[in-house]
Amino acid sequence: MSIIENFDLFAPRLIDKKEYFCPGHRACQGCGEALAIRLMCKALGPDTVIANATGCMEVIASFYPTTAWELPWIHLAFENAAAVGSGVEAGLKALRRKGRIPDRDVKTVAIAGDGGTMDIGMQALSGAMERGHDMLFVCFDNEAYMNTGIQRSSGTPMGAATTTSPAGKVIQGQQTWKKNVAEIMVAHNVPYVATASPSYPFDFMNKVKKARKVKGPSYIHCLSVCPTGWRSASEETIKLGRLAVETGMFPLYEVEDGKYKITIEVDELRPIEDYLKRQGRFRHLTPEQTEKIQARVSQEYNKLLDKVHGLHSWSDLEFEWGLFE
Amino acid sequence: MAKQVGMEVGIAAAEAVGLCNIDMAAVYPITPQSHIAEHLSDIVADGRIDAEFVTVESEHTSISCVSGASATGARVYTATSSQGLMYMHEILPIVSAMRLPVVMANANRAISGPINIWNDHSDIMPQRDAGWIVFFAENGQEVVDMTIQSFKIAEDDDVMLPICLNMDGFQLTHTVELIEFPDQKEVNKFLPVRKPFATLHPDHPISMGTLGMPEIYAESRKSQDEALINSKKTIFKVWDEWEKMFGRRYKPVETYLAEDAEILLLTMGSMGETAEIAIDELRKKGMRVGLVKLRLWRPFPFEELKAVVKKAKSLIVTDRAVSFGGPGGPVFAEVKSALYNEKERPLVYNSIIGLGGRDVTVKDFMKLIEDAAKAGKKGIIKDYEYYGVRG
Numbered sequence: 001m002s003i004i005e006n007f008d009l010f011a012p013r014l015i016d017k018k019e020y021f022c023p024g025h026r027a028c029q030g031c032g033e034a035l036a037i038r039l040m041c042k043a044l045g046p047d048t049v050i051a052n053a054t055g056c057m058e059v060i061a062s063f064y065p066t067t068a069w070e071l072p073w074i075h076l077a078f079e080n081a082a083a084v085g086s087g088v089e090a091g092l093k094a095l096r097r098k099g100r101i102p103d104r105d106v107k108t109v110a111i112a113g114d115g116g117t118m119d120i121g122m123q124a125l126s127g128a129m130e131r132g133h134d135m136l137f138v139c140f141d142n143e144a145y146m147n148t149g150i151q152r153s154s155g156t157p158m159g160a161a162t163t164t165s166p167a168g169k170v171i172q173g174q175q176t177w178k179k180n181v182a183e184i185m186v187a188h189n190v191p192y193v194a195t196a197s198p199s200y201p202f203d204f205m206n207k208v209k210k211a212r213k214v215k216g217p218s219y220i221h222c223l224s225v226c227p228t229g230w231r232s233a234s235e236e237t238i239k240l241g242r243l244a245v246e247t248g249m250f251p252l253y254e255v256e257d258g259k260y261k262i263t264i265e266v267d268e269l270r271p272i273e274d275y276l277k278r279q280g281r282f283r284h285l286t287p288e289q290t291e292k293i294q295a296r297v298s299q300e301y302n303k304l305l306d307k308v309h310g311l312h313s314w315s316d317l318e319f320e321w322g323l324f325e
Numbered sequence: 326m327a328k329q330v331g332m333e334v335g336i337a338a339a340e341a342v343g344l345c346n347i348d349m350a351a352v353y354p355i356t357p358q359s360h361i362a363e364h365l366s367d368i369v370a371d372g373r374i375d376a377e378f379v380t381v382e383s384e385h386t387s388i389s390c391v392s393g394a395s396a397t398g399a400r401v402y403t404a405t406s407s408q409g410l411m412y413m414h415e416i417l418p419i420v421s422a423m424r425l426p427v428v429m430a431n432a433n434r435a436i437s438g439p440i441n442i443w444n445d446h447s448d449i450m451p452q453r454d455a456g457w458i459v460f461f462a463e464n465g466q467e468v469v470d471m472t473i474q475s476f477k478i479a480e481d482d483d484v485m486l487p488i489c490l491n492m493d494g495f496q497l498t499h500t501v502e503l504i505e506f507p508d509q510k511e512v513n514k515f516l517p518v519r520k521p522f523a524t525l526h527p528d529h530p531i532s533m534g535t536l537g538m539p540e541i542y543a544e545s546r547k548s549q550d551e552a553l554i555n556s557k558k559t560i561f562k563v564w565d566e567w568e569k570m571f572g573r574r575y576k577p578v579e580t581y582l583a584e585d586a587e588i589l590l591l592t593m594g595s596m597g598e599t600a601e602i603a604i605d606e607l608r609k610k611g612m613r614v615g616l617v618k619l620r621l622w623r624p625f626p627f628e629e630l631k632a633v634v635k636k637a638k639s640l641i642v643t644d645r646a647v648s649f650g651g652p653g654g655p656v657f658a659e660v661k662s663a664l665y666n667e668k669e670r671p672l673v674y675n676s677i678i679g680l681g682g683r684d685v686t687v688k689d690f691m692k693l694i695e696d697a698a699k700a701g702k703k704g705i706i707k708d709y710e711y712y713g714v715r716g
Contacts, residue, residue, distance in 0.1 A: 047527050051393060062535035072525040074396050075534035076419050080389035083381070087351065087393025087401075088525060090377040094348040094399055098375060100518070101398070106527055124389070127382030 015205070016042040018070075025068040026060040030234025032225035032241060033057060033140045036198035037111070040138060040222075041071060043208035044109060049088050050074070053081035053112030053121060056147045057140070079120040082128035082137055085110030089133045107136065107212050114141040114155030118179050129188040129217045136211045136218045139181060142226035150229040154179040157249070158293055160281045162229070167284035177296065185219040186255050192218040194254035194263075199225075199241025203252060203263050210254070223250045231280020243275040248301040259313035260304070272297055327571070329505045334465035335360030335498035337506075338404070338430055341472035343368040344512045348399035348519075351379040351390035356442045357494035358406040358432040365402075384409035388416045388429075395425040396533055398521035400476060403427065406494055407434035407448045414452060420487045421456030422549055423534055426479035426519075427487035428472070433594065433645075434494040435681040443682020444494040446594065446645040449622075450655045456549055458488040458556055459622040461593045463579075465502035467620075468492050470573060473512060478563050480519050484556045491622075493595040495682070507571055515570055553624050560621070577621035578629040582608065586615030588698055589637045589671065593619045593656060596643065596678075596685055603690030614694055619656070627663050635669040641697050644677045644709075653677075653709035672701065675709035689713065 020041035027034035037057060041048070052058050052075040061068035062075065076084050089108040095101045110128070112121050117139035125137060144162045145151040152165040156174045161167040165174040185193045192214045196204040204222065211218035225241050227234040244250040245264055249272060252264040272294050276282040285293075332340070338361045342350070350369075352362040369378040377394070381387045384405050391401040405413060410431055420427055435441040436448050449459065458478065462468045468490070475488040492498055507515075523531055537545050557577070564575040581601050583589055592600050597618040607614045617633055617640075619626070634640050642661075644654020652658045657675035664670040674697050679685040693712055700706070 046530075049397075049525050049527070059536055062532055064535040064537050064541055067532035067535060069532050070530055072527055072530040073532045074393065074525055076389055076392060076423070077416060080385065080416065083386035083389035084393035086379060086381070086386070087349070087390035087395075088397055089393075090349050090351070090379050090390070091394030091397030091399035091401070092526075094375070094377045094394075095397060098348065100348075101524075101526060102528065123382060124386050127386055130382070131379065 030227040043205035051085035053116030054078040055113040081110040082124040339364035349394040388413040398524035404430035406432040417455035424485040432494040441681040450646040577626035579618040581616040583615030637671040640671040
C-alpha cells in the first residue's frame, strides 16, 4: 500500500475528508495560515458561516469569480470581522427563532490576522466578546502585516525585523513586546480561550471543536508561521511552529471557564535561540539581545504556570453564561 | 384604521420601524439620533416586535453588524448622525457594492469642527458617492411613511441597495407633530416578510465580498451605478402603491406654486415648510415666486428637476453644507451641472444657509429671495454666498 492509500484508510477516522477550504488558492508555499484554516474548517464542519477580515486569506482565496470557500463566507473590510460576525450571528439567531431558516445550530466564526485582531480590529473584537455573541473568533497571527509587505504590528515579537521595524544601524528590529490578546480575551470573561498552532493539528482541531460547542463567545489565537515574512524556509513551517512551543515563545494552553490548562506539555523549555536562529527576521540579534528576550520568555512562561496552578474554574461557582436570558 | 397622534418625530421614526417586522437592529447612540435608538430598544424590550437589538460599541460596528445580518436574509435597521455617519463612511460603499438592503435613518447634524450638535446637512454630503439611495424627509409624516417605504424599496430584487433616510436633527427629530400611523395589518400587506435573493447559509454556501481584480473592478462599478439609476423605477412603483393604499402622494421633486414662477427657491429637508410660508408672503406682495423641494438626492432626479425649473428666470439653491474651495454648496453644484446643457434653464444662485443649527425663518427666506431678485435685475451673479453670516 502506498502512503496515500494508507491515508485514505486511516484519515477518515481522525479527520473529515471533505475540504471546506479548497485547493487552488494562491497562498505562498509553506503558508502556516492556509494550513490552519483548512484544519479549522474540517473541525468546524459544514454548519458554519465565516466572516473574514481583509488580509492574506481574503486575498488568496476569493479572486472573483473564483472562491476557495465551500462554507458560506463574507468579507467587508479590515477591522470589522468581529462586527460583521456579530451581525451574522444576530441575523441567523433571529431568523431561526422566527422559523425563516432551518432549525439547526449554525456557528458563526470570525477570522482575522494579527493586524485585523490586535490593532485595527481590537475595538470590534472587544465589543463582540463583551456582548456575548455565540461566535468563535480565530486570530491567525503571523506576527506582522504580511499582506501589505511585512510591516510591524502589535503582534510582532521583540527584536524581529520587519519593513517598518528594520534592523538599522541604531535601532534594530521591533522595539516592543508582543501584545497578549489571549489574556485580553480572558479578561473579557470569555468562557473559552485557547492558543493553538497548526503544527499540533489535533490539539488545534480539538480546541476548535470545543470552541464550537460553547454557547457564547470563544477565542482562539493561532500562531501561523509565514515563511515569506519570517524569512524562513518554506519546508520548515511545521518545525518552526513546534519550536515556538518547545522554547516557550508561544505556549499552547486553553482557558475554560477561567481555568488554565497547558495542552502541550513541555518538560524542559529549549533555549529560544533554537527558534530564533532559523528565521531571517531575527538574524541581526546580538547575544545580549537574545538573552533579554530569553529572560522575558521565561518570565511569561512562569506567569502562565502560576495561572495554571493557581486559578480555578468558575463552573465550580455554577456560573451560567447568559444568566439573564 | 389609521390613527393620528401627536408624537415626537424621533419616537415616530422608531414606531414606524416597529411596524416593519424587522429582524435585527444595531445602533450606537449619538445626539440627535438617540431618541430613535432609545425608543426602538423600548419596543424590543417590551416584546412588541421580535428582533435582535444589538447595542454595538461604535457606528463603524453598527453599519458592519447590520450588513452581516442583512447578508443572512434578515430585515435590518440602523440610525445615526453626524460624526457617527462620518465614522461609518469607510463601510458605506461596501454595503451598496455588496447589494445588501439596509435601512438607515440619519438625524442630520453638523460635523466637527468646531463640534456642534445642531442641524445642517454637512454629515450626509460627504457620503454622496457611497452608492446608497438617499431620501430627505420634510416632516414627521414623511419620516414615518418613508421609513416603511424604504424597506420595501431596499429589499426589492430589482434594487437590493441600502437606503439612508435623512431627517433634520432637532428641527424634525425633537419636534412633536401630528402624524398619521398606518395600521399594522395594512403595513403587513404593503411590506411582506423579506424574501432575500441570496443569503449566507450552509445549505447554499456562497462567497460574499470577494476580491475584484482590474479585469472586473470597472464592470462591477458600472453595474452598481446602473443598479442605483434603475432603482428609480422601483422607488416610483412603491410610491404609487403607497398612494393607492394610504392616500399620500410622493414625488422625487415636490413643487409649491412653481408653475408660473419667475423666481424659484430650492430646499431639501425640513426647511421646505418654512419656505412655503415665505412664498405665500411674497406672492401677496405680487412677486411670482415658487418653491422646489428635493426629496430624492440619490439617484438624482435629473429629468424631474429639469421639467419643473426650466421656465423660471432664476433658481436660488439653498445649501446646508459647505464644499470648501469648491463651486458652491453640493446641492448647487449638482443642480447647476444638471442644467448646464439645457436650452431652457434659469440662472442659478447659491445661498449657504442654516449651518450648525443657525435658525432660518420665514423672514430670512423672504429677504434671500428679494435680494436675489434685486441682484438679478442688476445682472450680479456670485458663485455662492453665505446668507446672514458675519465677517
